[in-house]
Amino acid sequence: MKSIIFLCLFATSFLSYSQSNTVKLTRAYISLKEYKKKYNKPLTANDSLNFLIKNNDTLVLLKDYEKPKGTSVTYIPKDSIFLRHYSYSAFRLKDIDSLDKQQKMYYWKQPIKIYFAENISKSVKKDFLKFASDISNPIDSLSIQKVNKIEDSNFVIFSNEDYNFEPRIKENGTDYYISWNGNNQIYKGAVKINKTLFFNDILFLNALKEYFLRSLGHFNLSKYLDCNSYFSNCYSKDKTFSSMDKELLKYHYSYGICKGTDYETFMNQHKRAKEVLEKTGRKMNFIHPY
Known part of the structure; x- marks a missing residue:
């Protein structure tokens, strides 16, 4: 051999x-x-x-x-155009041609175990878990599952109406927060959505999907991708998990x-x-x- x-x-x-x-x-x-x-x-x-x-x-x-x-x-070969888009998001570069050599990439090594706080609606839970399943099923090394007890979780989804599970997110903010070890492996995370701004289930769910995806690799949102992409920094109420989004996430976890x-x-x-x-x-x- x-x-x-x-x-x-x-x-x-x-x-x-x-x-x-x-x-x-x-x-x-x-x-x-x-x-x-x-x-x-x-x-x-x-x-x-x-x-x-x-x-x-x-x-x-x-x-x-x-x-x-x-x-x-x-080794999985990729063309230079894809690598530029991937590197911009995964390494949080200043621009697509950046030479920020020391920027790191982050990823989940262990399964993501999600706990939903009390004030997350059943409809949002159901639709989000379907979304999480759709994006993770094609990727062997990315596992996302729901747990019923906070002590069994390593990821919390909550709103401003819930207990403040992650005080490092601003009180009235909508954001995500992750922690990683010395090997740049993420081991803990949270997403908080402000219901005052995202006041119905559709708005809440769309924001949750976007911030959760970013938490899967501390991804930079890109000004170089189509506005409907979840990896794009352009606002759209019609975000879809595009073929480029799929390829970027799958490659990150390959x-x-x-x-x-x-x-x-x-x-x-x-x-x-x-x-x-x-x-x-x-x-x-x-x-x-x-």
Whole structure:
């Protein structure tokens, strides 16, 4: 079996060979340029005996290389136009051509367990849960479910007429609030809707959908998308979960790219993966260790 392996978090790529999936140690090669950068030591005569020339690149054998543990997922190539739209929203860039290299992406690793506060109508609950099911069912790594007890939840939906479950949202505000860990994984969230402004179920539900979607990745609303898109910052009473919205959310929760990275790492990974695909015809595998 031949594969290109990219270990998430450590940002190191290898051309590796193994006899079977059960073999712990595998023969792995790294480019000469990357070897010098990674190990910062001179090559010996014995090292040069293990060189491999591949598509005009000189590769160095890593002795006793241990294959990283984790889930291996094949790289998902995307065109530059989609990546610009995705990056603008997911990394909260200042504009679509921004070079804000250190901006981070955020995502839910664990299932989202929603508790509805007392003053959320049955109609809103029913319609919102259908919406949540529609957007999450096509995505294996995004799970959204309702719970009946606050202590079982990690996400609360409430209004200004309910107990203030999230005091960091302004008293009369309509907004969402999320918390994340050191791996940029969201573990807690809330949406608060002000019924004074969104005074009927239709208005309330539309606002709830928009703020909830934003909470799924701390997404930036975009001025570059159609006004009816939920990812657009343009007001519309006829928001629909568009094909672009579906693609953006599905891609965000796919594992064909490393998760929780900064913008610079994200774009460098795509550049490297596309180079490998063009040179070798093989897609890189991203290994997610957690």
